[in-house]
Amino acid sequence: MTAVFQTAGTLLAGHGSFQSIAGRLAAWDNKPQRVLVVTSPSLAAAGWAKTLQNGLSVEGIASDCLTIHLKEPTAEQIEDLNRRVEREPFDAYVGVGGGSILDAVKLLSVRRTNFQPVEAMLGVGKVIREGLPTVLVPTTAGTGAEVTPNAIVTLPDQELKVGVVSDRLYPRLAVLDPELTLSLPQEATAATGMDAFTHALESYLGKKANPISDMYALESIRLISGSLVRSYEDGQSLSARSDMLYGSAFGGMALAAAGTAAIHAMAYPLGGRFGITHGTANAMLLPHVLEAQLDEVRGRLEAAAAAMRQGLSGAGEDGIPIQPGADWALEQMADWVKRLRIPQDLTAWGVKAADLPDLAEAASKVTRLMANNPKAFTVGELEQIYRRLMPAKNA
Numbered sequence: 001m002t003a004v005f006q007t008a009g010t011l012l013a014g015h016g017s018f019q020s021i022a023g024r025l026a027a028w029d030n031k032p033q034r035v036l037v038v039t040s041p042s043l044a045a046a047g048w049a050k051t052l053q054n055g056l057s058v059e060g061i062a063s064d065c066l067t068i069h070l071k072e073p074t075a076e077q078i079e080d081l082n083r084r085v086e087r088e089p090f091d092a093y094v095g096v097g098g099g100s101i102l103d104a105v106k107l108l109s110v111r112r113t114n115f116q117p118v119e120a121m122l123g124v125g126k127v128i129r130e131g132l133p134t135v136l137v138p139t140t141a142g143t144g145a146e147v148t149p150n151a152i153v154t155l156p157d158q159e160l161k162v163g164v165v166s167d168r169l170y171p172r173l174a175v176l177d178p179e180l181t182l183s184l185p186q187e188a189t190a191a192t193g194m195d196a197f198t199h200a201l202e203s204y205l206g207k208k209a210n211p212i213s214d215m216y217a218l219e220s221i222r223l224i225s226g227s228l229v230r231s232y233e234d235g236q237s238l239s240a241r242s243d244m245l246y247g248s249a250f251g252g253m254a255l256a257a258a259g260t261a262a263i264h265a266m267a268y269p270l271g272g273r274f275g276i277t278h279g280t281a282n283a284m285l286l287p288h289v290l291e292a293q294l295d296e297v298r299g300r301l302e303a304a305a306a307a308m309r310q311g312l313s314g315a316g317e318d319g320i321p322i323q324p325g326a327d328w329a330l331e332q333m334a335d336w337v338k339r340l341r342i343p344q345d346l347t348a349w350g351v352k353a354a355d356l357p358d359l360a361e362a363a364s365k366v367t368r369l370m371a372n373n374p375k376a377f378t379v380g381e382l383e384q385i386y387r388r389l390m391p392a393k394n395a
């Protein structure tokens with residue numbers, strides 16, 4: 001198997017790196033003349049867009065800001081946004097936000113140059129032309145979207161979430177500044193942190209794992225294990241936020257090189273049909289999907305457990321065995337689910353026992369991800385996994 005690895009054109013990282021964006025853009029060969037900054041209301045209120053626009057102005061670059069409330073965008077929302085901006089003379093797009101904003105900017109960039117609706121670009125390798133250059137600044141830690149070739153859209157009438165996957169979605173510049181993640185509320189810190197961990201672990205356990213993805217996956221697992229609970233309990237800890245942001249980007253790099261698997265495939269219908277946010281759906285499923293394939297993943301999970309142990313002991317957590325096994329790794333993840341108050345009951349979103357066969361069927365059809373899973377789950381086995389997230393009286 002040939003391993004392929006691609007990432008953002010340039011990565012700026014570290015506390016304060018946000019301040020260098022304008023200077024970087026000004027130094028590009030084709031220096032942009034007019035930039036669109038896309039961000040969400042909470043980040044605009046914190047002044048990040050204004051800071052960036054002031055910096056751009058100093059460099060002689062004009063800019064506009066689009067502040068939008070966007071949660072897991074639909075294809076139609078991207079089309080609407082594109083109609084608002086496509087006639088303006090922008091020559092670069094900057095996204096400052098969580099995965100929803102970053103995915104929107106990735107799609108707007110190629111939507112502008114490809115003259116075909118987003119729905120025509122769904123799937124792998126369907127984007128024909130390069131998009132406008134993009135700068136992606138994640139404010140959750142996170143999706144790793146700043147370093148992946150993916151953008152995910154919801155199709156409400158089909159009750160599905162589907163990816164656009166193309167090398168043309170990598171940004172020209174990705175910026176990891178942990179200060180922008182300090183304001184992330186606790187619940188989103190938990191959900192997006194578990195999502196990042198899931199990217200690393202699924203890439204590491206998946207069939208397409210390779211030496212390149214393994215390196216990023218194990219380092220991501222180590223960093224996130226040592227900072228997940230800290231960033232949740234003390235959101236103002238810059239060191240915990242920094243480790244989470246690097247961990248999330250490395251998880252995205254692992255994902256870019258190897259791909260996710262059954263957990264993500266099972267999360268998509270929960271998002272598409274019941275509106276369960278991406279991170280929460282993955283976090284709910286993580287321990288159960290692993291348990292259901294423990295025989296297939298035991299060896300690799302032991303290696304992942306060693307990386308988890310390193311991270312946890314560095315963070316001063318007690319009671320960690322010297323040579324932790326796969327069972328310990330599962331217990332540890334179950335412990336995170338409790339400490340981070342990850343819900344474990346699908347009925348809270350209106351899921352009924354009668355919905356489980358359809359959910360299992362839909363997950364089994366996400367073949368791009370299911371094909372990468374260590375165990376070939378039957379539809380019946382997928383249904384059993386969903387059933388673990390139903391209180392006994394409803395299941």
Ligand SMILES: NC(=O)c1ccc[n+]([C@@H]2O[C@H](COP(=O)([O-])OP(=O)(O)OC[C@H]3O[C@@H](n4cnc5c(N)ncnc54)[C@H](O)[C@@H]3O)[C@@H](O)[C@H]2O)c1
Pocket residue numbers: 040041042043070071072073097098099100101103139140141142143144145148149150151152180181182183184185188192195278279
């Ligand atoms: N492209 C990829 O590779 C990839 C990978 C995984 C997930 N995704 C997609 O990303 C989306 C989810 O992204 P997400 O989990 O980052 O959540 P999100 O972008 O939907 O953000 C969640 C909430 O947190 C708020 N928020 C974000 N950063 C904040 C900050 N620093 N301070 C205060 N509030 C903040 C947002 O405004 C939003 O209300 C989903 O659509 C998912 O499918 C994409």
Ligand SMILES: [Fe+2]
Pocket residue numbers: 143195196199264278282
């Ligand atoms: Fe994810």
